[in-house]
Structures are given as C-alpha cells and as structure tokens.
Amino acid sequence: MSEEITQNSVGVVKPKIIEFKKSLSLDCGQHLSSFKLAYETYGILNKEATNAVLICHALSSDHHAAGYHSLDDKKPGWWDTCIGPGKPFDTNKFYVVCCNNIGGCKGSTGPNTLNEKTNQLYGPDFPIVTVKDWVKSQSYLADALGIKKWACVAGGSLGGMQAIQWAIDYPQRLANALVIAAAPKLSAQNIGFNEVARQAIISDPDFYEGRYYEHDTVPRRGLSLARMLGHITYLSDDSMRAKFGRELREGKLNFGFDVDFQVESYLRHQGQTFVDKFDANTYLLITKVLDYFDPALDYEGDLSRAFENSKCNFLVASFTSDWRFPPERSREIVRALLDSNKEVTYTEIEANQGHDAFLLPIPNYMELLTCYMLQVDKEVNNES
Amino acid sequence: MSEEITQNSVGVVKPKIIEFKKSLSLDCGQHLSSFKLAYETYGILNKEATNAVLICHALSSDHHAAGYHSLDDKKPGWWDTCIGPGKPFDTNKFYVVCCNNIGGCKGSTGPNTLNEKTNQLYGPDFPIVTVKDWVKSQSYLADALGIKKWACVAGGSLGGMQAIQWAIDYPQRLANALVIAAAPKLSAQNIGFNEVARQAIISDPDFYEGRYYEHDTVPRRGLSLARMLGHITYLSDDSMRAKFGRELREGKLNFGFDVDFQVESYLRHQGQTFVDKFDANTYLLITKVLDYFDPALDYEGDLSRAFENSKCNFLVASFTSDWRFPPERSREIVRALLDSNKEVTYTEIEANQGHDAFLLPIPNYMELLTCYMLQVDKEVNNES
Numbered sequence: 165m166s167e168e169i170t171q172n173s174v175g176v177v178k179p180k181i182i183e184f185k186k187s188l189s190l191d192c193g194q195h196l197s198s199f200k201l202a203y204e205t206y207g208i209l210n211k212e213a214t215n216a217v218l219i220c221h222a223l224s225s226d227h228h229a230a231g232y233h234s235l236d237d238k239k240p241g242w243w244d245t246c247i248g249p250g251k252p253f254d255t256n257k258f259y260v261v262c263c264n265n266i267g268g269c270k271g272s273t274g275p276n277t278l279n280e281k282t283n284q285l286y287g288p289d290f291p292i293v294t295v296k297d298w299v300k301s302q303s304y305l306a307d308a309l310g311i312k313k314w315a316c317v318a319g320g321s322l323g324g325m326q327a328i329q330w331a332i333d334y335p336q337r338l339a340n341a342l343v344i345a346a347a348p349k350l351s352a353q354n355i356g357f358n359e360v361a362r363q364a365i366i367s368d369p370d371f372y373e374g375r376y377y378e379h380d381t382v383p384r385r386g387l388s389l390a391r392m393l394g395h396i397t398y399l400s401d402d403s404m405r406a407k408f409g410r411e412l413r414e415g416k417l418n419f420g421f422d423v424d425f426q427v428e429s430y431l432r433h434q435g436q437t438f439v440d441k442f443d444a445n446t447y448l449l450i451t452k453v454l455d456y457f458d459p460a461l462d463y464e465g466d467l468s469r470a471f472e473n474s475k476c477n478f479l480v481a482s483f484t485s486d487w488r489f490p491p492e493r494s495r496e497i498v499r500a501l502l503d504s505n506k507e508v509t510y511t512e513i514e515a516n517q518g519h520d521a522f523l524l525p526i527p528n529y530m531e532l533l534t535c536y537m538l539q540v541d542k543e544v545n546n547e548s
Numbered sequence: 549m550s551e552e553i554t555q556n557s558v559g560v561v562k563p564k565i566i567e568f569k570k571s572l573s574l575d576c577g578q579h580l581s582s583f584k585l586a587y588e589t590y591g592i593l594n595k596e597a598t599n600a601v602l603i604c605h606a607l608s609s610d611h612h613a614a615g616y617h618s619l620d621d622k623k624p625g626w627w628d629t630c631i632g633p634g635k636p637f638d639t640n641k642f643y644v645v646c647c648n649n650i651g652g653c654k655g656s657t658g659p660n661t662l663n664e665k666t667n668q669l670y671g672p673d674f675p676i677v678t679v680k681d682w683v684k685s686q687s688y689l690a691d692a693l694g695i696k697k698w699a700c701v702a703g704g705s706l707g708g709m710q711a712i713q714w715a716i717d718y719p720q721r722l723a724n725a726l727v728i729a730a731a732p733k734l735s736a737q738n739i740g741f742n743e744v745a746r747q748a749i750i751s752d753p754d755f756y757e758g759r760y761y762e763h764d765t766v767p768r769r770g771l772s773l774a775r776m777l778g779h780i781t782y783l784s785d786d787s788m789r790a791k792f793g794r795e796l797r798e799g800k801l802n803f804g805f806d807v808d809f810q811v812e813s814y815l816r817h818q819g820q821t822f823v824d825k826f827d828a829n830t831y832l833l834i835t836k837v838l839d840y841f842d843p844a845l846d847y848e849g850d851l852s853r854a855f856e857n858s859k860c861n862f863l864v865a866s867f868t869s870d871w872r873f874p875p876e877r878s879r880e881i882v883r884a885l886l887d888s889n890k891e892v893t894y895t896e897i898e899a900n901q902g903h904d905a906f907l908l909p910i911p912n913y914m915e916l917l918t919c920y921m922l923q924v925d926k927e928v929n930n931e932s
Binding site: 191192193291292349350351352353355356357359360362363364366367368369385388389392393396399401404405407408409410417419420421424425427428431432435448452455456458487 | 575576577675676733734735736737739740741743744746747748750751752753769772773776777780783785788789791792793794801803804805808809811812815816819832836839840842871
C-alpha cells in the first residue's frame with residue numbers, strides 16, 4: 165500500500181460478519197434457517213441514515229470493494245477506483261456498504277461454510293440462489309444497519325442486475341439505481357459460455373460431485389479452465405490485441421504445446437491464481453444466479469411491467485466494446501424504463517476495454533459517476 | 549440418403565488413400581520420410597487437366613466434402629451444399645479434389661496412424677505442422693493426379709488460409725483463390741479460445757500426455773469441452789438467440805446443475821458426439837496450425853509483400869455476423885491484395901449465422917460462388 169495510493173483511499177478496513185437468526189426463504193423453495201453475511205463499510209452513516217450506498221458485487225468478487233486489509237496488501241478492493249474520499253462514491257459524503265452474497269466463498273454463508281443441520285460443510289447441498297434471494301438478504305442487512313432507504317444501489321455486470329432487482333422488489337427502499345454494464349437477462353450465448361465453465365468444473369475428477377472438501381482436494385483444472393474462458397469474455401478483441409497482439413513469449417514458435425504466445429501465458433496464469441482465491445461450488449452457483457436472472461419472467465416477459473412500481477431514478481451505462489453485455493442489452497433496460505415512465509439517464513461510454521471497463525478508471529466514466537453521485541448527494545442533503 | 553437430396557448430389561463416393569514415398573520436410577525442422585493422404589474426387593478431370601478444383605477443409609472436417617459414403621448415410625459431406633451437379637462447384641464441369649490434411653485423423657498420416665520408425669502410433673510425437681506444410685503436401689497430391697495448375701483453390705475459415713498460402717507459395721499453380729470467412733492471422737482472442745480448448749484436453753487425466761491410445765482411453769471430457777467452446781464461437785449471438793433463446797428444456801428451472809436451458813443440452817450433445825468422431829491429438833495439432841498461420845511474418849509483417857509473386861485472381865468473402873473471423877479481418881486481406889496490385893473481388897455477405905455461415909446454403913452466398921465459378925469455367929474453356 166503505497167503512500168501515493170492511500171491519499172484518496174479509505175485506508176485499512178476490517179470486514180465484519182453479521183449473523184441473521186431468522187429464516188430466509190429462497191426462490192428454489194428451500195430456506196436458510198439462519199445465515200451470515202460478510203460485509204464492509206466505508207464512510208459514516210449520517211444521523212438520518214439517508215446517505216447509505218449499497219455496492220453489489222459481480223461474479224467473482226466479494227465484500228472487499230475498497231481499501232486494504234493490511235498495510236502489506238498489494239491490491240486494494242475491487243472497486244477502489246470508484247470508492248474513497250473524493251472518488252465517485254465519496255466516502256466523505258456517503259456511507260458505503262458492500263457485502264459478500266450468500267452462496268459466496270468469502271465469509272458469507274455458502275457452500276464452503278458449515279451447514280448447522282448436518283454439521284458438515286454445505287458443499288453441493290447449498291441451494292441454488294437467485295438475484296432476488298440476494299437482494300432479500302441484503303434487505304436484512306439494511307434493516308440491521310438501520311437503513312430504511314438507500315441513497316443509491318449500484319453495481320456493474322451481475323452487480324447491476326442486483327440494482328435492477330432492488331428497484332423492482334423494494335421500490336420504497338432506494339432513491340437511485342446505478343446499472344452498469346448489465347443486461348436484463350442472459351442471452352443463449354452467455355448461458356452457453358457459463359455452461360462450458362460449469363462442465364469444466366463438474367467433469368474434473370477432483371470435483372467429486374461437489375464434495376471435494378471431504379476428499380481434501382480441489383477441482384483445480386476445471387476451475388482454472390472456467391476462469392480462463394471467463395477472462396476472454398471480459399476483455400474485448402481490441403483490448404487483447406492491444407495488450408498481447410501475437411507477441412511470442414520466447415521470441416519464436418516452439419512447435420510444441422508449451423506457451424508460444426503471451427496471451428496463452430497470461431490466461432494460464434489467470435486460471436491458476438484464481439483457483440487459490442475462489443471456491444468451485446460458488447463459481448457454479450453464481451453462474452446459475454446469472455443464468456436465472458430474468459425479472460420480466462413474472463410479467464409475461466414484459467420488463468416495463470416489472471418496473472411498474474419502481475420509484476427510484478436510474479442511471480444505465482454501457483461500454484462500446486463490451487461484447488458480454490453489449491450496449492444493445494443496456495438499451496433494452498432503458499427502453500423498458502421509458503415504457504414504464506421512469507426517470508432514466510443512459511450513457512454509452514466509448515471504451516475499448518470490453519466488459520472489464522466497468523472496473524477501470526476511464527475518465528469519461530469516472531466523470532459520469534461523479535456527476536451522478538453529486539446529484540445524489542444533493543438529494544440526500546435536501547432530505548436531511 | 550433421400551431421393552430428393554440425391555438429385556443434385558455426387559451420390560455415393562469412395563475415399564482413396566495415396567502414399568507418397570518421398571520425404572516431406574516440415575516448417576518445424578522435422579520431416580516425414582513418407583506419408584499418406586486420404587482424399588476424394590468428384591467429377592472428371594479433362595484431358596488438359598485444367599478443370600481441377602482443390603477444396604481445403606477447416607478445423608474439424610476432412611476429405612469427405614460431398615456425397616455419401618453409403619446409401620444409409622444420413623448426412624452428406626461437409627460442403628455438399630456447394631459441390632455437386634449444378635452446384636457452385638459444379639461437378640459436371642469441374643474435377644473437385646479434397647484431402648484430409650496431414651496431422652488429421654480420418655485416414656491421412658497423423659497422430660492416430662502408425663509411425664513406421666517406431667512401429668507405434670505417432671500420438672504426441674507427431675510433429676506440429678503448418679498451413680505451409682499442408683499446402684506442400686497438397687502439391688504432391690496435385691503432382692500425383694497430373695494437375696499442374698488448379699483452376700481454383702477454395703476454402704472457408706482455415707480452408708481459406710490454405711488458399712492464401714497456395715497463392716503465395718505456388719503462384720504458377722492456381723488460377724483462382726477463394727478465401728471465405730478467413731483471416732490473415734489469428735487475433736489474441738482467437739488464440740485465447742484455442743488455448744482454453746487445448747488446456748481442456750491436456751489437463752484431462754485421460755489424456756496421458758497424448759498417449760491415451762496405449763491406455764485404451766480417450767480424453768472425452770477435455771475434447772468435449774473444447775468442442776462445446778468452439779461451437780459457441782462458430783455461431784453468432786443472434787443465431788443462438790434465434791435457435792434457442794432462453795427456452796427451457798423442461799418448461800421450468802430445476803434449481804440444480806442438470807440442463808435448464810435448451811442451449812445447454814445442445815452444447816453438451818455437440819461435445820459428446822464429437823468425441824466419437826474426432827481425435828484429441830489432431831484437435832490440439834490443428835489449433836496450433838491456426839495459431840501459427842501468419843504468412844506476413846516472413847515479410848516483416850507486410851502481407852502485401854507476401855502476395856507480391858501471386859498470379860491468381862482472388863475472391864474474398866466474409867459474413868456480417870461472423871465474430872470469429874469478422875469482415876474486418878477479410879478486409880485486411882483485401883487491402884494487402886490491393887496494395888500488391890492483385891485482382892480481387894470482395895463481398896461481405898449479410899448473414900446472421902456467424903462463422904458457420906460459410907457452410908450454409910445462404911442464397912446470396914450461393915449466387916456469389918456460382919457466378920464466380922461460371923467465370924472460372926469460362927477461363928478453363930478459353931485455355932483448353
């Protein structure tokens with residue numbers, strides 16, 4: 165953690181864990197009789213509890229959105245670019261909350277935690293959860309923190325889907341939804357990629373039908389493949405060309421199956437390091453959370469009807485080179501909001517970094533978030 | 549084989565195998581002291597041997613380009629759409645030749661054939677070959693068939709790359725090159741997908757470093773994953789949406805890891821059936837053939853210089869929804885040809901089927917090929 169970085173950082177933060185001793189009924193028909201959420205907060209909640217911002221994480225991230233866990237940390241939280249003093253989610257103004265969702269593997273109740281009924285780790289017995297379930301569990305957290313209404317719920321990718329679900333399920337409980345690089349539901353191609361990732365994990369002999377903890381092993385090969393594949397879909401063709409081109413690692417072709425091109429080396433590294441940080445059962449589960457997201461389904465496929473009761477303002481943003489959830493998918497959300505007479509700001513940000521752009525400090529994007537959050541801050545102050 | 553289909557079919561064909569008892573030196577520095585090619589021919593070679601057309605196959609296909617191997621065959625050869633009496637490559641006019649390339653697994657010398665030096669199957673000891681090597685081996689076949697000059701060399705995808713290489717390496721030996729849905733070299737994203745496919749195969753415990761024949765097993769999981777992944781990249785997002793959408797196989801979500809969506813079922817089926825038809829070592833090898841293709845490399849990256857000595861006319865065609873080798877990649881080829889003052893016709897065909905479009909009977913596309921080949925036929929008749 166260098167001094168330069170810490171100037172506008174929330175600094176060293178400590179994750180908290182909260183246990184809810186009340187039942188959470190899930191979309192699948194099962195329920196969790198109790199559950200824990202790991203979460204972090206940055207900034208101070210005002211007296212009226214009107215300046216709270218909920219940040220929702222995407223596929224492979226967690227509650228550690230900003231700052232550092234120790235002075236030795238090399239990397240800050242996953243959205244440190246956007247959260248901190250003077251940053252778009254300005255912690256001098258807002259009380260920022262981020263939790264690891266249920267089914268996660270970073271401290272919240274999930275496949276790698278104890279099932280108190282069986283006194284064993286959940287493993288594959290952890291129920292398939294949905295964005296709706298996540299949002300419900302986050303509402304418990306809001307209750308516990310004394311937050312009746314979020315000034316804003318924000319997220320990119322799967323995080324943006326949670327912001328959408330908040331606007332639909334708890335219309336009274338948020339003033340703004342920031343939906344970034346998201347989609348109203350996955351396409352067949354999106355589901356196809358997720359299915360290849362799942363099959364890679366499930367077909368790994370070390371998976372043991374999800375009971376690999378008991379066998380003291382990890383489906384490394386499968387999880388690593390899933391991550392390599394995912395990673396390609398997070399980058400644009402252009403950004404990969406700019407980053408690697410056809411550069412050879414050793415300056416020449418080796419006429420074998422070792423690494424020839426830099427891009428191969430990079431992807432292998434991404435896959436291998438991910439395995440040490442993430443749980444395969446959680447990866448499986450979260451790809452299903454993505455596949456199942458389709459808030460229009462209860463409204464005969466009409467997304468505008470799903471939004472009918474929403475009361476918040478919306479910011480929808482997409483990135484031109486994102487081919488995982490391209491601008492066209494964001495425009496579907498915008499169209500539904502307009503059809504439903506909602507307030508929506510839409511921006512298509514010129515960026516060649518692909519889907520990952522939502523994590524990066526792209527000037528136009530930072531400016532957009534900053535401006536929007538200044539407005540949110542004004543609303544907060546008017547209310548107080 | 550229904551009567552309807554056979555009306556403009558080449559009918560039942562018999563593959564041939566030819567053995568070359570002469571050494572083939574390869575790009576990698578090794579050589580094959582002898583080798584076999586499996587091939588098929590359709591139509592009749594004219595007396596002057598001026599009406600010969602070479603069809604080059606792509607990643608997972610072979611020498612069986614048209615017709616049927618038996619009356620019971622349900623499917624014809626892979627490019628039957630284009631080859632036959634009255635079809636673009638009209639077998640009433642042209643003598644059409646297609647061979648399985650070396651390194652293949654359908655009868656030509658490759659990993660699953662006997663290495664006469666060791667009296668064992670080649671397996672992973674089969675050398676990494678290149679498009680240049682393939683074209684050289686095809687020139688041996690041309691010699692053997694008495695063909696001094698092809699009226700046309702044609703192919704889609706990796707097949708188009710072979711047509712390019714013919715134009716560069718044997719400028720006197722072809723009158724036309726048809727380069728369809730190809731690219732002058734793979735992008736980092738293309739290589740990335742190939743690398744994930746390779747890692748899926750190589751990390752399968754049943755792969756045994758390529759010596760799975762000796763273990764009487766097959767890396768089913770890995771090869772199946774590779775095919776599933778490949779398949780997604782052959783289709784467009786649109787065509788997958790049109791074909792599957794988010795249709796559920798059983799009409800409801802099952803909240804588990806069995807098949808929910810039709811697209812999952814389709815991809816699993818594609819993967820599983822491919823394993824029974826294709827060899828994993830060949831799959832690995834051919835992904836490397838693709839990755840290594842870069843004819844400009846010997847010319848300081850200047851593709852136009854690579855084409856300098858080419859004498860043939862070119863047809864370059866791309867498909868609007870192809871995101872594996874999008875139109876932009878074809879235009880790179882066209883630009884290089886124009887910079888080198890070559891005759892080139894370029895067409896971008898409106899089609900939403902993605903990369904696979906080059907195999908499909910799309911009316912505009914069929915018309916294009918038909919018109920071009922009529923011209924080729926005229927040239928043949930003028931020469932005779």
